[in-house]
Each structure stands twice: as structure tokens, then as C-alpha cells.
Amino acid sequence: MxxxxxxxxxxxxxxxxxxxxxxxxxxxxxxxxxxxxxxxxxxxxxxxxxxxxxxxxxxxxxxxxxxxxxxxxxxxxxxxxxxxxxxxxxxxxxxxxxxSFTTAAAMVAKVEKALARHYDRTLADVSVAIFGATGVVGYCTAVIAAKEGARVTIVGHDGLRRVEDIASSIKERFGVTVTPADGSDDAKKGAAIEGANVLLAAAKAGVQVISSAQLRNAPDLLVAADVNAVPPAGIEGLKVNANGEPLEGTRAIGIGPLSIGNxxxxxxxxxxxxxxxxxxxxxxxxxxxxxxxxxxxx
Ligand SMILES: NC(=O)c1ccc[n+]([C@@H]2O[C@H](COP(=O)([O-])OP(=O)(O)OC[C@H]3O[C@@H](n4cnc5c(N)ncnc54)[C@H](OP(=O)(O)O)[C@@H]3O)[C@@H](O)[C@H]2O)c1
CATH class of the missing domain: 3.40.50.10280 (Methylene-tetrahydromethanopterin dehydrogenase, N-terminal domain)
Incomplete structure (x- = not known):
């Protein structure tokens, strides 16, 4: 039967x-x-x-x-x-x-492939700034990237307190360290991405978290990825179907939500x-x- x-x-x-x-x-x-x-x-x-x-x-x-x-x-x-x-x-x-588990997994896997293909780098060689880190996708993205050895910063859109709590809970549950950062205004967001090699946007659908002007604060940026498919893009200028193309106004490449969604x-x-x-x-x-x-x- x-x-x-x-x-x-x-x-x-x-x-x-x-x-x-x-x-x-x-x-x-x-x-x-x-x-x-x-x-x-x-x-x-x-x-x-x-x-x-x-x-x-x-x-x-x-x-x-x-x-x-x-x-x-x-x-x-x-x-x-x-x-x-x-x-x-x-x-x-x-x-x-x-x-969130499959979305975060797809985003980190796409970024890992892009780092290897375009720069001969691994996740363990890079610093990663995550926006939307108080959300379920951002949380899981932070854990996966940190477990792969990336230096991860989780950026809070409403100040430090919640991302500090999340960093402590990630440390306790998974034994990995992620660094909280305050991203509650434009200057603080700029500071949070200053040394980032990888920028990951996992913020609420239809919310732009990083503007083209702020991208200029990240001279070491190699890869920017965004999971939000609802306009405007989470990272200004990042196309929904970007799959490793140059991100306008930067030396980095972009990975958009449809490539990650696939x-x-x-x-x-x-x-x-x-x-x-x-x-x-x-x-x-x-x-x-x-x-x-x-x-x-x-
Ligand atoms: N491409 C794909 O395949 C795929 C699949 C699933 C999900 N997604 C997308 O992934 C993203 C994250 O999903 P989720 O379920 O984690 O979303 P969520 O719960 O809506 O929130 C994500 C994050 O955005 C933050 N946020 C809310 N308003 C904001 C604002 N005005 N400025 C900056 N940040 C703000 C939230 O903060 P609070 O904690 O304060 O609310 C949270 O940290 C969404 O855009 C969703 O559409 C994509």
C-alpha cells in the first residue's frame, strides 16, 4: 500500500x-x-x-x-x-x-559564491554588516555568517539595546560572537558600514536602509546583497535581479532579491x-x- x-x-x-x-x-x-x-x-x-x-x-x-x-x-x-x-x-x-532559515541560507550562500568567484575570498576573510538584524531573516543571516567565521556586525534601526540583547542571545545559544551597532540615524549607519566588506540588507519589505550616499562610507565593500523585493530597494541602486553585476557608484558587486529568492x-x-x-x-x-x-x- x-x-x-x-x-x-x-x-x-x-x-x-x-x-x-x-x-x-x-x-x-x-x-x-x-x-x-x-x-x-x-x-x-x-x-x-x-x-x-x-x-x-x-x-x-x-x-x-x-x-x-x-x-x-x-x-x-x-x-x-x-x-x-x-x-x-x-x-x-x-x-x-x-x-527565514531558507532565505538567510540562500543569501549567505550566494554571497559566499560571489566572494570566491570575484575576489578569491571566503566568509572567514570578511567583515559583514547586517541591516534588519532584529528581524527573523536578519537574525538567522547573522548566525550562519558568524558560524562560517565572518566578523559580523548587526545594525539596529532603533538603537543599540535590542541588537545588544540579540548579540548576547546568539552568543549563548550558538557560541559565536556578533557585534551590535547603532544604526538609528544616517551618520550612525555610515559608521556601521565603514569597514564592511559585505553589506546584507534584511529589512522590512519596501524600506530603503542604505542610500547611494551612505555606500560611499564603505570603501572596502566587495559585495552588497538585499532580500527585499518590494520597491524601493533596501540598498539604493541594487537591482532586483542583480546577480554579481557592479553596484552603481561603488567598486562592489550586487546580489538582488530575485537571485536570492531563486x-x-x-x-x-x-x-x-x-x-x-x-x-x-x-x-x-x-x-x-x-x-x-x-x-x-x-
Ligand atoms: N528574497 C526572498 O526570497 C525573501 C524571502 C523571505 C523574506 N524576504 C524579505 O526579507 C526581509 C526580512 O524579512 P523578515 O520576515 O525578517 O521581515 P520583518 O520582520 O518585516 O523585519 C525585518 C527587519 O526590518 C526592520 N525594520 C522595520 N522597519 C524598519 C525601518 N523603517 N527601517 C529600518 N529597518 C526597519 C525590522 O525591525 P523591527 O524589529 O523593529 O520590526 C526588522 O529588523 C523582508 O524584506 C522580506 O520581504 C525575502
Whole structure:
């Protein structure tokens, strides 16, 4: 008998993302079921409800997807799901809150490729300034880049306090250091990018965070990348489909949101397919997203 593949999609928010629902069905799940307003303490019960309703060999045909808008919460839910398994009753789990794990993975993978191709440099050789760092994509971008050895600065649009807290939580959870910086006015933003080799914009859709004038404060800039596809661009002058072309008014190259989105889409879809094809239940987080994005990025 061919078993139906079922994905239980859990979010702490009021709504499950239609983007993620479409991605899961298009990747091949027979059924996807959203659960909203899910708290951390609900995860264990939901996982055990799912694992005991099917025989152990159906574990690979049953999946949990963790959504939401916060990376630490999604990772805590992932841990709770892992702990709720009762071998041999186990199922696959994939976390990608607000698409952030796959988006951050795609952005860092594209930048890594560009550094290697255009400058013969690695992430470990560069300093990286991240705007939109209090958002879920910015947070995950900072963690992935820092784990690869980059010197990472996270820039707060409303002052130092929140980015200081985020830097401490990243240190505690992942053991890597990122430096907080105040980007609450134009002069402070300019100072924050002064020594940057890589500029990553992960700010709210439709918000320009860096102007052409500010780019002149970053003479060592090699690569600028932006994930915001809604005009105006997060980095002025960076085209949505830029894929390594020169960024006007600088000596750097640009990578735009559609080039990053192409890798993000394939990464998220590829991880769903990996769950569907796995011979044993698997657990996927941003590290798995980054490793697949690296293979996909050109
Ligand atoms: N290309 C792709 O494939 C792809 C995929 C997914 C997402 N995205 C894009 O990735 C970006 C980040 O997503 P997200 O979910 O992390 O977004 P988000 O939650 O909306 O916020 C991102 C960041 O922008 C900051 N921000 C808000 N208003 C700002 C302003 N006026 N000036 C400067 N910064 C401001 C937020 O600060 P607060 O913490 O104060 O709100 C936060 O740090 C969005 O542009 C989204 O559209 C792209």
C-alpha cells in the first residue's frame, strides 16, 4: 500500500503562511494541515498524537513543519518535537519560520559564491554588516555568517539595546560572537558600514536602509546583497535581479532579491522533497538549509 504523505504545519501565529502551504503541496505532500496559536508546550503533545496514529514505518510519510516569526522560538519548538519522539515511533521535522532559515541560507550562500568567484575570498576573510538584524531573516543571516567565521556586525534601526540583547542571545545559544551597532540615524549607519566588506540588507519589505550616499562610507565593500523585493530597494541602486553585476557608484558587486529568492525557493522545496524521500525520519534546521543552498547557489 502506498501511504499518503501528511504534513502537520505548526505556527505560534494566528495564521499559517500560504507561501509555506503552497511550497509543501507543490513539493509533493498529499495533505497539509495547519495548526495555529501553537505554544511551545503544545508541541510535544501534537507530535505524540501524530506518531502513535501510524505504524513506525509510516514515520517517513508523516512530517511536522514549524513556522512562526521568531528563530529562537522555532528552534525551541524543534527541540521539543525531537524530545517528544518515542523510538521507533518517529517522524520528520523541518523548521523554517517566515521562510527565514531558507532565505538567510540562500543569501549567505550566494554571497559566499560571489566572494570566491570575484575576489578569491571566503566568509572567514570578511567583515559583514547586517541591516534588519532584529528581524527573523536578519537574525538567522547573522548566525550562519558568524558560524562560517565572518566578523559580523548587526545594525539596529532603533538603537543599540535590542541588537545588544540579540548579540548576547546568539552568543549563548550558538557560541559565536556578533557585534551590535547603532544604526538609528544616517551618520550612525555610515559608521556601521565603514569597514564592511559585505553589506546584507534584511529589512522590512519596501524600506530603503542604505542610500547611494551612505555606500560611499564603505570603501572596502566587495559585495552588497538585499532580500527585499518590494520597491524601493533596501540598498539604493541594487537591482532586483542583480546577480554579481557592479553596484552603481561603488567598486562592489550586487546580489538582488530575485537571485536570492531563486535559491531560497529551491532550498525550501528541496528540503520538503528530502523529507518525502528520506528512508528514516529526519530533522532539518537552518544548517541543513545552508548546506543545500551552498550546493544550489551559482
Ligand atoms: N528574497 C526572498 O526570497 C525573501 C524571502 C523571505 C523574506 N524576504 C524579505 O526579507 C526581509 C526580512 O524579512 P523578515 O520576515 O525578517 O521581515 P520583518 O520582520 O518585516 O523585519 C525585518 C527587519 O526590518 C526592520 N525594520 C522595520 N522597519 C524598519 C525601518 N523603517 N527601517 C529600518 N529597518 C526597519 C525590522 O525591525 P523591527 O524589529 O523593529 O520590526 C526588522 O529588523 C523582508 O524584506 C522580506 O520581504 C525575502
Amino acid at each position: 502506498t501511504r499518503k504523505t501528511i504534513l502537520h504545519m505548526l505556527t505560534p501565529l494566528r495564521q499559517m503562511s500560504p507561501f509555506d502551504v503552497n511550497m509543501a503541496l507543490d513539493a509533493g505532500y498529499d495533505a497539509v494541515v495547519p495548526y495555529t496559536d501553537v505554544g511551545l508546550s503544545d508541541v510535544g503533545n501534537l507530535v505524540q498524537d501524530a506518531i502513535f496514529s501510524r505504524p513506525p514505518d509510516a514515520g517517513v510519510a508523516t512530517g511536522i513543519f514549524l513556522a512562526g516569526k521568531d528563530a529562537p522560538t522555532a528552534l525551541d519548538m524543534l527541540d521539543a518535537a525531537r524530545k517528544a519522539m518515542v523510538p521507533p515511533f518517529e517522524i520528520s521535522v523541518f523548521a523554517d519560520p517566515a521562510g 535559491v531560497k525557493y529551491k532550498t525550501q522545496s528541496g528540503l520538503f522533497v528530502r523529507m518525502l524521500k528520506a528512508e528514516k525520519p529526519i530533522i532539518l534546521d537552518f544548517q541543513d538549509a545552508f548546506s543545500l543552498a551552498r550546493d544550489l547557489a551559482k
